[in-house]
Amino acid sequence: MNTQGYFKGIEDAMADNGNAYEVGVYGPRNVCTRVGQAGHSTASFVSDMSSAFSGNFGYSLPTDWAYDQIVTRTIGSGDGAINIDVNIASGRDTGQASFNPPAAQTPDVLFDISYWTRLLADVQSYMESIGFAEDDERMYTTTQCLETIIARDVAVSNTARAYGMRKALIQTSAFWEFRHYKNEDLITDAGVWLYHNGHIPDWAQGLPGVSxxxxxxxxxxQMYGFVGILAWNNSINTGLVTGTPKNPASDADIFTVWDMLRTDNDFALTSVGHAHIWAADGKPGGDEEQPMERRPRLDYTESEIYEVLRRYQGPEEPAFTDARKRMALYYIFEKYNRISRSAAG
Structure with missing residues (x-):
């Protein structure tokens, strides 16, 4: 692991948020010294209990040490005995005696386009790290997919604000799915259009695969018309939006929603938000049964973020593996959404 690279990322993230906090490092003497000398931290909490530890043996205390963890002791006896770490302090850091209330959860705002280049670079770097070169065999490059999402930022922002969720949930699911779009998907879409527009002859209706x-x-x-109907029906039936539910068994209704998902990016991205709500509700009529404890919220926990992203893809692999990969994308989007919120506030 590149420790200094990791801390450089932390330093950059702090800078993006106005350096409201200083960066400290916890670790053995060697790590603390190297990170401090590189200028990525301001103080060290040294894990110094084992002198034989490779990161401690032969190394002196870093010059910026604030706390030194020197020994573990047992206090109490019997069932009440606990182990505590004994630390010594240099006085460089006096600790924290009081805390402000947690910051209010602020709704998302429009993306600050001045951060486009940095967002693109972060997304490209991550996608390349998991095997998606900028331009591969798929229909659209990373740049084209990201441009498509950001170009419809008004629809994404409005949807997130209307239903109290983070924009990153919508951006992550849509970008991930769109980036997987291949030539085969284009051919399949063409077949669906031909099917619903009467171009399948009567003699071929019963052939394998036509259905x-x-x-x-x-x-x-990358949403099925059937899924779009169920997601919107759920929001209609639970009072989030007004309208008449469509029939998922109707060819006409399937095609109406499918064609809107195909041609109207605003509708498609808004549908992602409703699909996440539907997923959290247990996907009534779909492939899940157990509702989550909460619909998407601004204060969603990491496990809730993972679960709702996973449910977008389904209850079987590769949904679980892909959701873990999508978590990193979520935090990239959220990084720049958070910066945009801070700049606007």
Whole structure:
């Protein structure tokens, strides 16, 4: 692991947020010294209990040490015995005696386009690290997919604010799905359009595979018309939006929603938000049964973020593996959404 590279990332993140906090490092003497000398930290908490530890043996205390963890002792006896770490302090840091209340959860705002280049670089770097070169065999490059998402930022922002969720949930799911769009998907979409527009002759209606042309995952959200209907129906039935539910068994309704998902990026991205709500509700009519404790909220925990991202893809692999990969994308989007919130506030 590149320790200094990791701390350089932390230093950059602090700078992006106005350096409201200083950076400290906890670790053996060697790590603390190297990070401090590189200028990425201001003080060290040294894990010094083992002199034989490779990061301690032969190294002196870093010059910026604030606390030195020197020994573990047992206090109490019997069932009440506990181990505590004994630390000594240099006086460089006096600790924290009081705390302000947690910051209010602020709704997202429009993306600050001045951060586009940095957002793109971070997304490109991450996607390349998991095997997605900028331009590969898929239909659209990383840049084209990200441009598509950011170009519809008004729809994404409005949806997130309307339903009290983070924009990053919508951005992550849509970008991930769109980045996977291949030539085969384009051909499948063409087949669905032909099916619903009467271009499948009567003699071919019963052939194997023709029934699959009724629906496909399409558009920037890579969402089935059937799924779009169920997601919007759930929001209608629970009073989030007004409207008349569509029939997921109707070819006409399937095609209406499918074609909107394919051609209207605003509708598709708004549908991602409703799909996340539907997923948290247990996907009534879909492939999940157990509702989550909460619908998407501004204070969603990491486990809730993971679960709602996973449910977007389904209850089987590769949904679980991919959701772990999408978590990193979520935090990249959230990084720049947070910066935009701070700049606007």
């Amino acid at each position: 699959r042309l009724r629906d496909s995952s399409t558009g920037v959200a």
